[in-house]
Amino acid sequence: MKRLAPILALGVLLLAFAGPLAAQRRVASIDAQQGRADNPFTTDEDVSAGQENFVSRCASCHGFDGTGNRGPDLTSGIFRHGNSDRALFLNILNGITGTGMPSVRLSDKEMWQIVAYVRSLSRVSGPVDGDPRAGRQVYERAACERCHWIDGNGGRLGPELTAVGWRRSATHLRASLLDPNDDIDAAYRQVTVQPRGGEAVRGILRNEDSFSIQLIDSREELRSFAKTDLTGIDRSGGSLMPALTGRFGDDEVTNLVAYLASLRPE
Ligand code: HEC
Ligand code: HEC
Structure with missing residues (x-):
């Protein structure tokens, strides 16, 4: 037993160090x-x-x-x-x-x-089709800034678009405009809660635990509800973003994509 003790101690030591050592090897090799x-x-x-x-x-x-x-x-x-x-x-x-x-x-x-x-x-690589300047006008006419902000201007219901041209491809930008429900960012999930005896409130889910739920309503106000005060929570709502389909012509959509793709601040 006396002889075994150091061996056991060594084993324990090895176990304690093997994990961190393996991680270190990874870093050392980089x-x-x-x-x-x-x-x-x-x-x-x-x-x-x-x-x-x-x-x-x-x-x-x-x-x-x-x-x-x-x-x-x-x-x-x-x-x-x-x-x-x-x-x-x-x-x-x-x-x-x-x-x-x-x-x-x-x-x-x-x-x-x-x-x-x-x-x-x-x-x-190939350049993006369309005219970014004409696209900017579409952006203004479509009131996109109601929900999006660029360089600090605009609403906060949707994601910031200041550098969206860096973050996303033209393909994704086009898809986001024509079919917003296809690929919704988890941070922008829409929910509708039904308070007991009150009006339903629709918004973007910010936080939820077993007892309460918080969402940002269409006025960008944070609303918090105790779950016991609700008769229902509907999570089936798609994107809060209205699809562009049908509201603008093909050229206008292409120009708008070109504008968004050009948002690439250094
Ligand atoms: C009522 C609010 C609202 C309006 C108006 C709106 N959006 Fe959005 N938009 C959102 C929300 C919320 C998301 C995030 C959920 C999603 O991906 O659909 C989003 C997502 C996007 C994305 C994807 C961003 C990314 O990082 O992938 C783009 C691009 C975009 N919007 C552009 C526009 C443009 C251009 C307009 C004007 C034609 C517009 N939006 C109008 C709410 C809005
Ligand atoms: C879950 C989605 C996702 C996966 C999977 C993914 N990426 Fe990315 N990647 C992104 C996003 C989003 C960015 C943009 C980050 C930013 O700048 O906001 C990015 C950025 C990058 C960049 C930096 C681009 C630049 O301009 O510097 C490189 C390079 C890259 N990814 C390569 C890869 C490779 C290679 C793989 C697979 C081994 C991979 N990515 C897997 C989403 C992903």
């Missing part, structure tokens, strides 16, 4: 890449291997051809979070805090192959 300016995996095979991982892990947001969807177009050759291979590597590995870009952790080689594929996309 640090080793820090001095490296360029991607070590850029052959055609690397690019195809990268494409496979891209299709399974990135395409849902960046589109199968990288031209973007909920995530931005990656084919323009301009990456505002960093243009170097290393910046791309780290943005994919760590995700981009405060945005919808998640962290993706694969082996270093696989990560570099994805970087090689993303780089290869830059050759196929």
